[in-house]
Amino acid sequence: MEIREFTDADWAQVWPIVRDVIRARDTYTYDPDMTSEQARQIWVEPPPGRTVVAVADGALLGTAKMGPNRPGPGSHVSTASFMVGQQARGKGVGTALCQYALDWARSNGYAGMQFNAVAETNRSAVEIYERLGFTIVGTVPGAFEHPDLGRVGVHIMYREF
């Protein structure tokens, strides 16, 4: 598996991954009805951020975006988001993308990485983040409307470098 920078030609393979994740409504606080063009605006980060893809044998397995978490006085903290295609889950793609984002942020001088809204029911993501050194800073009760489980908590997670 290789992780490389996103190019325009990748969107045709990235969009189905993003579309399936947001339409499932069980992990991301994104508008599930976003069009391809709206999703592209959100997912493809302009500099100083970056968007990457994980590929193996010509197949696009997953994608990540990373950059400053907030502008101005918050811009020394990074954030990142990860999505893995359904076929490729449980094979370490998310972990590899998160490790890539951490390396990228550290080498670009960020002081840490913050995740602003991790649904507490997204156990596989929470486990990856904790294994990679993130801790739960706090949990906003009921802030995520899960399609099957109702309102569940949202974690804010942080890892200092």
Added chain:
Amino acid sequence: MEIREFTDADWAQVWPIVRDVIRARDTYTYDPDMTSEQARQIWVEPPPGRTVVAVADGALLGTAKMGPNRPGPGSHVSTASFMVGQQARGKGVGTALCQYALDWARSNGYAGMQFNAVAETNRSAVEIYERLGFTIVGTVPGAFEHPDLGRVGVHIMYREF
């Protein structure tokens, strides 16, 4: 003091308040170099959000914006932001604006209100929010670069309705 909906004609008085707040770099994680037009894009909320102003004797004392905190599965939680002009501080304008936003969010069916990034050194804001029923969900260490105090923590605060 009256709190009413923002109209286009108000921007000439709102912008100096926003400009002074963001250039001070001590409370908001906004780009301090934003132009008037960029700030207007951020501050004037389209529906379902709302932007309001606090006025007294023809003077514009402060302003607030409010709306959903996140799209999709996060859109039942509201958020809000408040800015008070330097001349009008310490006179209850911030409290009145926050109370207005809470009433607005409750009557629009939101389940609670979340603040995503409150600099811990912004004691007057933290005190207003706590008095109005918010609690600190967690604090991201060093996530705010204060011009005098260096890196200080950022609170996530929440009030359930």
